[in-house]
Each structure stands twice: as structure tokens, then as C-alpha cells.
Amino acid sequence: MRHHRDPQTLADGTSVLDRMARILAARGLDRTAVDALGDEPERFSPEAALSAGTPPRYRDAIADHPLVLAWARQVAAQATAPSTGARRQVATGPSLLMAGVTGAGKTHQAYGAIRVLVRAGLGVRWRATTAADLYAELRPSTTTDAERVLAAYSRVPLLILDDLGAAKTSEFVEEQTCRLINRRYNAMLPTLITTNLRIRDLKAYLGDRVTSRLAEMTTRVEFEPVDRRRHQRAA
Incomplete structure (x- = not known):
């Protein structure tokens, strides 16, 4: 039986956003800012993450x-x-x-x-x-x-x-x-x-x-x- 994996999940079971959160944590960004970026974290920039985590x-x-x-x-x-x-x-x-x-x-x-x-x-x-x-x-x-x-x-x-x-x-x-x-x-x-x-x-x-x-x-x-x-x- 073939198991279908969520396309947002990596081979080791880690979600893309979780992995990205680890990378961005090293750059000084909190997970809340990553979540706010939506499904395209590859477009991340420090200014974008700041705006995403800030009230409008x-x-x-x-x-x-x-x-x-x-x-x-x-x-x-x-x-x-x-x-x-x-x-x-x-x-x-x-x-x-x-x-x-x-x-x-x-x-x-x-x-x-x-x-x-x-x-x-x-x-x-x-x-x-x-x-x-x-x-x-x-x-x-x-x-x-x-x-x-x-x-x-x-x-x-x-x-x-x-x-x-x-x-x-x-x-x-x-x-x-x-x-x-x-x-x-x-x-x-x-x-x-x-x-x-x-x-x-x-x-x-x-x-x-x-x-x-x-x-x-x-x-x-x-x-x-x-x-x-x-x-x-x-x-």
C-alpha cells in the first residue's frame, strides 16, 4: 500500500514550514513570522517577515x-x-x-x-x-x-x-x-x-x-x- 505524503512535508516527516522556521530562527526570526508568510516562505525577506508579524x-x-x-x-x-x-x-x-x-x-x-x-x-x-x-x-x-x-x-x-x-x-x-x-x-x-x-x-x-x-x-x-x-x- 502506497502512503501519500503531504507535499508540504519533507521526507523525514518535518513540515516545510517547520524546517523553514529552523532556518529563519538562525537568522533571527520567530515561527509566528514564518506562519504569517503563508505557503511561499521561499519569498522570505527580513522586512517581509517583520510586516507579516506586525498588526496592519x-x-x-x-x-x-x-x-x-x-x-x-x-x-x-x-x-x-x-x-x-x-x-x-x-x-x-x-x-x-x-x-x-x-x-x-x-x-x-x-x-x-x-x-x-x-x-x-x-x-x-x-x-x-x-x-x-x-x-x-x-x-x-x-x-x-x-x-x-x-x-x-x-x-x-x-x-x-x-x-x-x-x-x-x-x-x-x-x-x-x-x-x-x-x-x-x-x-x-x-x-x-x-x-x-x-x-x-x-x-x-x-x-x-x-x-x-x-x-x-x-x-x-x-x-x-x-x-x-x-x-x-x-x-
């Missing part, structure tokens, strides 16, 4: 804030060169905490900062999530391994953690935030954090442990209290 609203994001660009330069300076001769990889580096009102452009700057690194020729394995979505993924469930989810966000070389402080505070929220931030702090992994809270109000929401870690691991950027979205609509 932020695919043309450009970082122009001086402190965000300075952060990108610091991260690029600490990128490591793999022994294989592939592009330098973002591995460790400082973090950035961007605070300001809703619509001030914080998330736009965060995605733009990743584009800066990719266009500088660096390999960037990254993930992005809102704090509220992260807590939803980490809540006990029969279908989700919360520890595995936390490990994935804790270990990815670069993380965007958007809207920290938007979810209602609770013991669970404080504990999970502390675990994530502490792991990334210990591993010295760059994290882009945005929050609508004023920096002086973070301690009341996050607690002493998280605030202390953030104070040491991040450069803090206070955005002007202007809702750019509202101004754009008015224009």
Missing part, C-alpha cells in the same frame, strides 16, 4: 523619538555575531518604558523601533502582546499550558509589552507581571513597555518588586500629554 495598523510605523532611537542604538551595539557567520542577533540589552496618555504614539514607536533594528541588518526574534492579552493567556485553563506561555514570553529575545496597567489590578496580575519582568530582568533581555499610567503611579499598580526591577532595567520616556489620534482625525 503599525506596519508602516517609524520610530522618531530621540530616546527610542537611542535605545535601538544601544541594543544594536550589544547584538552578538553567531559562529555560523549569519547576521548579528539581538540577544541582550536595555529595556525601555514609554509612558503617556492614550494615543500619544507609544505603540507606534515600539513597532517602529523593531523596524529600525531589522533595517540595520540585525536578526530580531520578537513577540508582542498587550498586558491584558497576556494575563488572559496565563489564566488557568484546560486547553492552555500557562507555564509554557510564560516561558515563551520570558525567553524571547525582544518583547513588546503594550498597555501595562490597563488591566484591573489583582494579586494574579501583580504576581504574573512580577514573574515575567523578573525573568527578563535576570536574563537582561530587551523589553519595550508602554503604559498609560504616569510613571509615579506605577508603584501603586505594580507593587514594589516590579517597580524596583523596572527602575533598574529601563530607560523611562514620558510622552507629551497629547492624543495624536484625535489630532489626526481632526486634520
Whole structure:
């Protein structure tokens, strides 16, 4: 009896996308970006993978804030060169905490900062999530391994953690935030954090442990209290 093999599966049973994911991981790209490319990963380029993994609203994001660009330069300076001769990889580096009102452009700057690194020729394995979505993924469930989810966000070389402080505070929220931030702090992994809270109000929401870690691991950027979205609509 002849067994028919999926044309997207290699002889050893590995799917084409899985094999491509391994190749692209060496170049600094996450599997999520590979999946987003569809059935033709051979057309891969770093810029295409970046766009595929970025929400449509932020695919043309450009970082122009001086402190965000300075952060990108610091991260690029600490990128490591793999022994294989592939592009330098973002591995460790400082973090950035961007605070300001809703619509001030914080998330736009965060995605733009990743584009800066990719266009500088660096390999960037990254993930992005809102704090509220992260807590939803980490809540006990029969279908989700919360520890595995936390490990994935804790270990990815670069993380965007958007809207920290938007979810209602609770013991669970404080504990999970502390675990994530502490792991990334210990591993010295760059994290882009945005929050609508004023920096002086973070301690009341996050607690002493998280605030202390953030104070040491991040450069803090206070955005002007202007809702750019509202101004754009008015224009």
C-alpha cells in the first residue's frame, strides 16, 4: 500500500514550514513570522517577515523619538555575531518604558523601533502582546499550558509589552507581571513597555518588586500629554 505524503512535508516527516522556521530562527526570526508568510516562505525577506508579524495598523510605523532611537542604538551595539557567520542577533540589552496618555504614539514607536533594528541588518526574534492579552493567556485553563506561555514570553529575545496597567489590578496580575519582568530582568533581555499610567503611579499598580526591577532595567520616556489620534482625525 502506497502512503501519500503531504507535499508540504519533507521526507523525514518535518513540515516545510517547520524546517523553514529552523532556518529563519538562525537568522533571527520567530515561527509566528514564518506562519504569517503563508505557503511561499521561499519569498522570505527580513522586512517581509517583520510586516507579516506586525498588526496592519503599525506596519508602516517609524520610530522618531530621540530616546527610542537611542535605545535601538544601544541594543544594536550589544547584538552578538553567531559562529555560523549569519547576521548579528539581538540577544541582550536595555529595556525601555514609554509612558503617556492614550494615543500619544507609544505603540507606534515600539513597532517602529523593531523596524529600525531589522533595517540595520540585525536578526530580531520578537513577540508582542498587550498586558491584558497576556494575563488572559496565563489564566488557568484546560486547553492552555500557562507555564509554557510564560516561558515563551520570558525567553524571547525582544518583547513588546503594550498597555501595562490597563488591566484591573489583582494579586494574579501583580504576581504574573512580577514573574515575567523578573525573568527578563535576570536574563537582561530587551523589553519595550508602554503604559498609560504616569510613571509615579506605577508603584501603586505594580507593587514594589516590579517597580524596583523596572527602575533598574529601563530607560523611562514620558510622552507629551497629547492624543495624536484625535489630532489626526481632526486634520
